[in-house]
Amino acid sequence: TLSHSEVLDKRGNFYTDNLRSASAEDTYYLRGTGQDEALEPHFTFHGFRYLRIDAYPGAPKPEDFTAVALYSDMPATGSFSCSDPLINQLQSNIQWGQKGNFLDVPTDCPQRDERLGWTGDAEVFSSTAAFNRNTNSFFAKWLRDLAADQGPDGAVPFVVPSMPFTSGKNLTGAAGWSDAATVIPWDLYALFGDRRTLAVQYPSMKAWVKYIQDRSRNDLWDTGFQFGDWLAYDLDDDNAGRSAVTSHALIAQCFWAHSTQIMLDAATVLGKTDDVATYTALLQRIKAAYLREYVTPGGALMSNTQTAYVLALHFDMLPENLRAQAADRLALNVADYDNHLTTGFLGTPYLCQVLSRFGHADVAYKLLLQKTYPSWLYPVTMGATTVWERWNSMRPDSTFAPPSMTSFNHYAYGAIGHWLYTTVAGLNVGAPGYRTFTVRPQLGGGFTQATAALETVYGATRAHWQTSGDQLALDVTVPPNATATVYLPTTNPGSVREGNRRLDANKGLQAGPAQDGYLPVQVGSGQYHFTTEWAPKATAALAPR
Template sequence: MDTTASDLRIEHRDGVALGIGEERPRLSWTVAPGTVQAAYEIAWLVTSPDGTVLDQGSVAAEDDARVLVPWPAAPLPARARAEVRVRVRDADGAWGAWSPEAVAERALGAADWRARLVGPATEAEGGDRRPPLLRTDFTVPGTEVRAARLHLTAHGLVRAEVNGRRTTEDTLLPGWTPYQDRLRVHVHDVTALVRPGANAIGLALADGWFRGRFGFEGGTSDIYGTHVGALVQLEVVTDAGTTVVASDGSWRTAPGPLDHASLYDGERYDARREPAGWSEPGFDDASWDAVTVHELDTATLCAPDGPPVRCTEELHPVNVTADGDGWLVDYGQNHAGRPRLTLPALPAGTVVTVRHAEVLQDGTLCTRPLREAPSVDEVVSAGEPLVWEPDFTIHGYRYAHISGIPAAPTPGAVVSRVLHTDMRRIGWFECSDPELNRLHENVRWSLKSNFVDIPTDCPQRDERLGWTGDIQAFAPTAAFLYDVQGMLVDWLRTLTSEQERLGHVPVYVPWIPGGAFWRPWQDIAGWGDAATLVPLALHQASGDAGILARQYSSAKGWVDHVEGLAGEGRVWDEGLQLGDWLDPTAPPENPMEAVTDPHLVATAYFARSAAAVSEMATVLGRAEDAARYAALAAEVRTAFVARYRVDAAGEQDPSADTQTAYALAIAFDLVTDEDARRRIGDRLAQLVRESGYTVATGFAGTPLVTWALSATGHLDEAYGLLQSHEAPSWLSTIDRGATTIWERWDSMLASGDVNPGDMTSFNHYALGSVADWMHRVVGGLAPAEPGYRRLRVAPRPGGTLTRATVRHLTPYGPAKVAWTLDDAALTVAFEVPAGTSADVDIPGAAPAVVGPGRHEVVVDRDDMDRALAATAPLPA
């Protein structure tokens, strides 16, 4: 048996981790199925950039730990490179081979920076400002380049080139944070690009989030400042020593070939203005201007926790048709990305224009839902063949209209580059219903489209903000499908810093001016609760208590704030609330007009978040806090039931007699009396049946309604809701051509017309949170304790399904549940990773606890049916 440790990772990072912030990064690895790890040994080599050994050693432990194992060596100093290997010993005393190396390098310390933030002179506020280029020449002594690292960040967006070649395919750098608090530094290995002798660095800058037009009602420019600038420090190690090239006042700048570059508007690139060889040594920049040095507090510089945005795949058109003055391109999939055009030699000055939209209406692009985000890219020919892709924009679209080319594009001449944060996929689901498979793919595509540096609401219109309510609802689903730990930890840092600056958890993070309606001091339930529920979801998926420790003050602060708003009565019944946002009965012009009392929703979330802080405190060993917040949650639960009388099950105020009210009461454990819980479960199932198995929930109820049904023994109603084609429903959107999750249940009307509301997106993930129920209940795989050290294998077949398979790469290795159902039997095959156990709860079979390995349980069909008919509840 192979006892080699594999998948050795440093923190939540894949591959070589350059520029990390942790001086004591934790280690994780997996072992092969069937291996019993009785001990491990970690070996490390820590060197300086010039190869000097700073620390070397190994340590062994009689332990089966392998997830987030503490750093075994001395803290890593700035610039240090750590090469780590691990091997494990099995129960028979045999040591396996050493794992492949995991490599990490520490970032620069604040005192290590020689560079200054440089750019063009500060320009007038607002308006179109041509994105600049910056450059410098430098000389590298010696005859051999042994290592070269480029440390790079910017106010605005930046692309770096060394000797005429891009330093990375990462894009939209340095991403979006509250720049006055945190400015991420990205590190690129440019050893292969730097050479002895003459060299050059070139930078292209654009406005990005820093000063570009962004936000509602026309947007706001210069949100963080009126300048753009770059901070660059290149450190080159050769046989002659170390050379440091740092941005300073000697660099030169000039307007570049872009007329404009905007996240909303798109880019206009004029190839006639491209200075040939501008990022290569020896370029004549005498006519360029001297840069301006801008002030920058190096204390704001930090390492990113998550991976950057990259192109992860390319989509080719599935159909191209003539349309007006150009060609209509259908990529077959709604997504976030940008085009790449391969153009022939067109007459100089020819303008090729690409417009984008998610949907068609009357056979052509429907751009109304974009509001004030035109999403238009233009390239002006210099009379030569050209391959071009925008650098500083991103669009949400399925369709594109291309004009300015003489004939329909040939295969490969037009592709769409799919962009999102480059997370590792770790979850899969597949079943016998192809439309549920399409629904699951729609969820995944909406996740990818909106995980673009931060978790956004939509990728296409004049918004694209980090709405807290959306990710609060969707975080468990996201954490099953992709390794979102690093990215969301980074975003939670921003949530904390904005909460500290504003005194509130805003409805979106980072916070920017919100037009006529949104204000930073608005306290909105379900949105502010991202401070408690997102860290808890990440901990549940990873077992990383460090996330809870880092976010504890933020979570506690939110609950303490709501406690003050609710007062001694413990009912949060004052102030603006979004409630069950986008309830399907809400009119297009007022998405808050839901049938469920919005303050019922607010009080339910108050109870849930108080309980969440108690859970966090328990994990962190804060017993006094755990007891206090558990008692607070109990008080809120009692007040909730007394005020809204959900346990009356149909005999209370109509605004509490709703699918969402009951789903909240059940899934948040607000009603603990067993008889009352049964009554409200029955009433919820009755409402679902009376609705004709159509969805009657918005952002608050939709993530929970199927959970609440199955938790109270109403599996048939849950499946009926999931598989319904009657609008509003998940599958009715697929019947209308959806390839992503819609913002509204009726984003497209039955007539084929787009919803007339000015808030209509075809790529939102929140209503796709039902996928979490598909993974855990339909597929039957869930963590029984944080980090999957114990699994729960509990599939619940239902509806028309005859099979389902769910897989997940847990921190301990791959887990899988696959079941098939025929007239005779239910067969469940499942795999439990090494070092874990599984609580097995299969209807018709005796409950069991099993260890690692492959297992199979076969249950007589009649026994399964009897067990399901007994309405045994599932944990909510």
């Protein structure tokens, strides 16, 4: 009998309580002939890290056992590495979490009595997943399943394929989960240039946004069940109000706006001019209602949480004159928690993106490099090889969170990968499919180098930077028929060289005026080696409240 487990307890014992009702056992009856037999299950799979063997004839030998990684055939396309070994382990955990869960459907976890295609997990991770592997066909097929399970009213179930436990319980149509209907088709279009899937899914996308609108009141989506910012930072007996509880209605309003913006963009791409006008007007009403209901005249939000400010800023819910102060409030909140995140499934994917976008990249790096709970590196320091469901699935004393919902292979928080690729390494899509792209690394965190490489539909792209003292080297690869804008972190064109030539002497390169501390250079297909003088930007310190 072979039993499977993700972890050992603090005494080194085999731990299976978190598998709930799943036995995770394979029992074989030998022929008894004394001849060698090769045993392999054909009708099941297991999520595990440890194997227990009972009733084995003779002394087990490790070389007699092979663990086979089973996942859908998705070619590896992207890679990331940097000078910090813990971040490299985090990247490995993100990739293994994807492989362990992308088996025909994007399951939330591969080990316990569940293994369901939860829409929320897939939605927040889809852009990271598409960098690691070519998920275009994988998600295109699953989106067909989503549309097939969609209700006649446009409701999207929480798991796809749908399961009986959602029937008759109004367990459909939640912000951030059901928005997989709009978010993932748009991600496939942006990252793979897949206009066909966007067109095929458009009726499903449209039906989902109509579902929200039909249940709104005064342009506010404040009805029905919501998960909210699932598994955000929470404390027992929280008399001091330190738990990061964000209004479910506020979250729902932000995601309604997000899906509506996607519909506006998709209608533009597909030439549906009437829908463009409809969604433009709807988006204005949604944002006006948000400001009226959830924002004070001074720009504070009804929920003073990291997730509330992250969603407001990432989805452009605030007018431009209120955005800088909102970003400052977010940075102060992070400082108030001693440079720890407090976000859950819906706030975490965008947290570092927002901080970087609004001038707080130093805070984003502090969060990335934080090693104590709650943080991305805390599980790494505890020996994790995949991404956990909870920030503290294992506590610092090596005891476990409640086994009713503690998975050690849950990829949602691995969505930080998107920020690693696009901001730390600086490789970011422009026109669909990377026909145009930007290379704009935000250096920080004490890193001395970072690399992101990606096999796009146009060919191989790569961005690699390395510092040595006050010198920066930036290598860029642009595939055929593609162009890129390289942003060099300097305002002095005279200090820049490409190869052995000064930038101003290279007639094939066009440099624009410096902006926000960067010098933009337009480049065509080819390989480039830029060098320049570099110095970190001074950043004002933010004191906690």
